[in-house]
Amino acid sequence: MKRxxxxxxxxxxxxxxxxxxxxxxxxxxxxxxxxxxxxxxxQYFHDYVLLHAELCWECALExxxxxxxxxxxxxxxxxxFSLTRRTLVPSAVAAALVLAVGIGLWGLxxxxxxxxxxxPVAVAPAPQPEVAGLLSPPAExxxxxxxxxxxxxxxxxxxxxxxxxxxxxxxxxxxxxEVLFHSGVRVVIKAPALLETQSPSYIRLVxxxxxxxxxxxxxxxTVRTPLATVVDQGTEFSVSVEPGGAxxxxxxxxxxxxxxxxxxxxxxxxxxxxxxxAVRVLPVDRSGSSRLEHIPAGTRHYARxxxxxxxxxxxxxxxxxxxxxxxPFEGSTAQEKRRDRRGRLPLLEVPxxxxxxxGAVDYSASGHDAGRLAIRPFRASRQGNSCGVGxxxxxxxxxxxxxxxxxxxxxxxxxxSENGMIAAALATRxxxxxxxxxxxxxxxxxxxxxxxxxxxxxxxxxxxxxxxWYYLASSFAAQGQKTVVNTYVADLTTPKSGMDxxxxxxxxxxxxxxxxxxxxxxxxxxxxxxxxxxxxLDEIAIYDTIxxxxxxxxxxxxxxxxxxxxxxxx
Amino acid sequence: MASTPETPSGDLLSSLLATCRRPVFxxxxxxxxxxxxxxxxxxxxxxxxxxxxxxxxPGTDFIRWACAIARFExxxxxxxxxxxxxxxxxxxxEGLASEAERSVELLEARREALGRCLxxxxxxxxxxxxxxxxxxxxTRTVAAALRRSVQGTRKALHRIxxxxxxxxxRSLAQEENP
Numbered sequence: 116m117k118r119x120x121x122x123x124x125x126x127x128x129x130x131x132x133x134x135x136x137x138x139x140x141x142x143x144x145x146x147x148x149x150x151x152x153x154x155x156x157x158q159y160f161h162d163y164v165l166l167h168a169e170l171c172w173e174c175a176l177e178x179x180x181x182x183x184x185x186x187x188x189x190x191x192x193x194x195x196f197s198l199t200r201r202t203l204v205p206s207a208v209a210a211a212l213v214l215a216v217g218i219g220l221w222g223l224x225x226x227x228x229x230x231x232x233x234x235p236v237a238v239a240p241a242p243q244p245e246v247a248g249l250l251s252p253p254a255e256x257x258x259x260x261x262x263x264x265x266x267x268x269x270x271x272x273x274x275x276x277x278x279x280x281x282x283x284x285x286x287x288x289x290x291x292x293e294v295l296f297h298s299g300v301r302v303v304i305k306a307p308a309l310l311e312t313q314s315p316s317y318i319r320l321v322x323x324x325x326x327x328x329x330x331x332x333x334x335x336x337t338v339r340t341p342l343a344t345v346v347d348q349g350t351e352f353s354v355s356v357e358p359g360g361a362x363x364x365x366x367x368x369x370x371x372x373x374x375x376x377x378x379x380x381x382x383x384x385x386x387x388x389x390x391x392x393a394v395r396v397l398p399v400d401r402s403g404s405s406r407l408e409h410i411p412a413g414t415r416h417y418a419r420x421x422x423x424x425x426x427x428x429x430x431x432x433x434x435x436x437x438x439x440x441x442x443p444f445e446g447s448t449a450q451e452k453r454r455d456r457r458g459r460l461p462l463l464e465v466p467x468x469x470x471x472x473x474g475a476v477d478y479s480a481s482g483h484d485a486g487r488l489a490i491r492p493f494r495a496s497r498q499g500n501s502c503g504v505g506x507x508x509x510x511x512x513x514x515x516x517x518x519x520x521x522x523x524x525x526x527x528x529x530x531x532s533e534n535g536m537i538a539a540a541l542a543t544r545x546x547x548x549x550x551x552x553x554x555x556x557x558x559x560x561x562x563x564x565x566x567x568x569x570x571x572x573x574x575x576x577x578x579x580x581x582x583x584w585y586y587l588a589s590s591f592a593a594q595g596q597k598t599v600v601n602t603y604v605a606d607l608t609t610p611k612s613g614m615d616x617x618x619x620x621x622x623x624x625x626x627x628x629x630x631x632x633x634x635x636x637x638x639x640x641x642x643x644x645x646x647x648x649x650x651x652l653d654e655i656a657i658y659d660t661i662x663x664x665x666x667x668x669x670x671x672x673x674x675x676x677x678x679x680x681x682x683x684x685x
Numbered sequence: 686m687a688s689t690p691e692t693p694s695g696d697l698l699s700s701l702l703a704t705c706r707r708p709v710f711x712x713x714x715x716x717x718x719x720x721x722x723x724x725x726x727x728x729x730x731x732x733x734x735x736x737x738x739x740x741x742x743p744g745t746d747f748i749r750w751a752c753a754i755a756r757f758e759x760x761x762x763x764x765x766x767x768x769x770x771x772x773x774x775x776x777x778x779e780g781l782a783s784e785a786e787r788s789v790e791l792l793e794a795r796r797e798a799l800g801r802c803l804x805x806x807x808x809x810x811x812x813x814x815x816x817x818x819x820x821x822x823x824t825r826t827v828a829a830a831l832r833r834s835v836q837g838t839r840k841a842l843h844r845i846x847x848x849x850x851x852x853x854x855r856s857l858a859q860e861e862n863p
Binding site for chain 2: 360
């Protein structure tokens with residue numbers, strides 16, 4: 116049905132202005148009025164706008180053959196961000212345009228099935244290899260190098276053989292993974308993350324964080340985030356994207372060029388960031404411009420390799436059949452972070468005997484592998500006594516006759532003036548005498564333990580270095596009214612020092628006392644809570660068995676050694 | 686409905702995301718009329734799809750689900766704009782959304798029809814379309830590049846769009862009633 120000439124002249128003109136982004140509010144009101152008053156006008160507008168949208172999409176598609184530069188530099192991005200942020204190789208755009216005209220739109224609009232299909236426009240026949248390239252399946256651009264405790268979203272991991280091809284979406288739900296690009300670039304992904312491997316020299320990061328190491332031969336490797344394009348200039352850098360698109364870039368070595376999208380003024384902002392610098396790109400504001408601001412380097416924690424990661428330990432701990440209580444302190448809320456992942460002993464915040472002094476437990480303390488968060492009880496001093504806030508189970512913990520406690524801890528006791536200071540990492544209390552300080556520190560960092568308050572401390576000469584992370588495992592085998600204690604400690608900050616067996620089959624009075632489980636706190640007097648831990652705690656696990664030295668060593672190894680390539684847990 | 690791209694089996698999320706991008710973009714464009722905004726919403730939608738992917742029931746209409754999420758994200762994006770920048774009333778845009786939803790299942794057929802219609806354009810018209818759309822260009826910049834008036838270029842593009850829209854409509858009608 117052909118409509119009369121001039122029927123929608125005004126409507127058409129206004130709709131065209133809308134498509135060009137030049138419609139004024141007054142014209143918009145008029146347009147709305149016209150569309151609301153006529154079904155035919157509404158249909159015209161709908162068809163017109165739909166066509167405009169389709170043209171925007173189709174004509175902005177990448178033309179791979181035309182875009183690929185002969186020297187192997189990055190191809191222009193695929194469809195993503197190409198409309199507004201085509202900041203790379205601008206000459207390729209022109210080349211793509213020329214080619215697209217040359218081959219007509221046959222390549223762009225190749226049909227499927229046996230339906231009618233337009234013949235290629237005979238202006239300039241397409242070179243056969245390029246057309247074949249458009250029709251061929253995507254090529255492998257990278258391979259999985261290794262994983263630690265990785266869990267991919269269903270159907271969104273690498274292929275069975277570890278291959279990642281152009282356009283492959285990778286959704287890492289848990290753990291770490293390393294992807295090795297065929298250009299030689301290594302990318303470590305920390306969960307949760309969503310990204311796409313686009314080419315050997317291009318990755319699109321939608322959400323999450325990655326660490327990128329680029330050899331000189333692959334300079335020009337590009338990371339695109341929703342707000343920024345990061346082009347390597349022969350370096351090592353990290354990129355993160357938060358929900359909502361805010362991105363951060365931190366450069367460890369060399370430099371990167373960062374460009375952010377065009378704002379309302381149509382201008383792009385470009386910036387070169389050097390080693391030791393970090394920037395944050397904030398989402399588009401009302402003026403239509405993204406903002407880029409400098410931030411201190413080191414504020415965000417990236418996993419730079421598969422070595423030394425808590426995820427490796429977690430994968431072993433979580434599957435141990437003797438695990439009875441487990442506090443990895445993970446989750447999006449404080450309540451979730453206090454949850455017992457194995458048993459039924461959730462933790463609560465409790466102020467110490469002298470009050471909380473206005474503080475609270477910090478659930479966002481830096482963890483050991485810089486990819487994890489830990490908890491940090493609050494500790495303050497009031498008139499010579501400690502006060503603060505720690506965690507404690509609401510119900511009574513019944514220690515097995517044979518048990519092992521395992522945790523990661525950092526002691527921040529720095530001052531000699533802290534002599535006499537007691538800080539408890541893990542403790543229970545049955546009564547005044549039957550108190551158990553499974554892991555505690557005395558003075559400024561001496562490791563101590565006891566199970567009978569009248570027997571005094573079990574000391575072993577080991578002292579925590581302030582600020583260092585430690586792995587500690589201590590087993591307690593009750594025999595009558597005494598207990599055999601073994602304790603292993605390893606300095607994770609200086610991993611070459613290995614594991615020390617600091618308490619060896621030492622028999623001490625008392626047995627592990629049933630009572631509320633204090634995490635980052637101890638007990639004193641009849642009912643008082645006291646001795647908050649000064650430092651950070653993470654990955655507290657309690658087993659109903661004596662872990663063998665070999666098992667403890669395996670747990671430590673998981674923390675400090677890289678996972679073998681091909682460890683694909685899907 | 687759109688076909689699944691040629692990707693290795695098992696790559697469900699990849700396939701589904703690839704399948705839904707075009708329909709979601711076109712759908713959102715029908716509401717916001719701005720390619721940059723539509724891309725932003727598409728990104729947000731993908732993030733939500735990824736986050737909620739566990740809730741997806743394989744075999745159900747992923748594109749419709751994606752469009753429902755995109756509609757919500759588009760309305761959020763619209764709400765963030767200043768009142769003047771919104772141009773249209775909320776009720777009007779709601780109406781557009783309902784209309785656009787009805788078109789989603791026709792998009793693949795429209796795509797093929799559009800390909801045929803573009804092929805029928807003469808070279809200069811096709812060139813003008815590509816100049817206007819291939820680089821996210823604006824009519825003003827195209828006019829400047831061609832040393833033509835903005836008004837003349839806009840009119841030329843408008844005529845081409847009308848021609849294409851009519852061609853697509855006829856093509857679809859012909860498929861329905863061969």
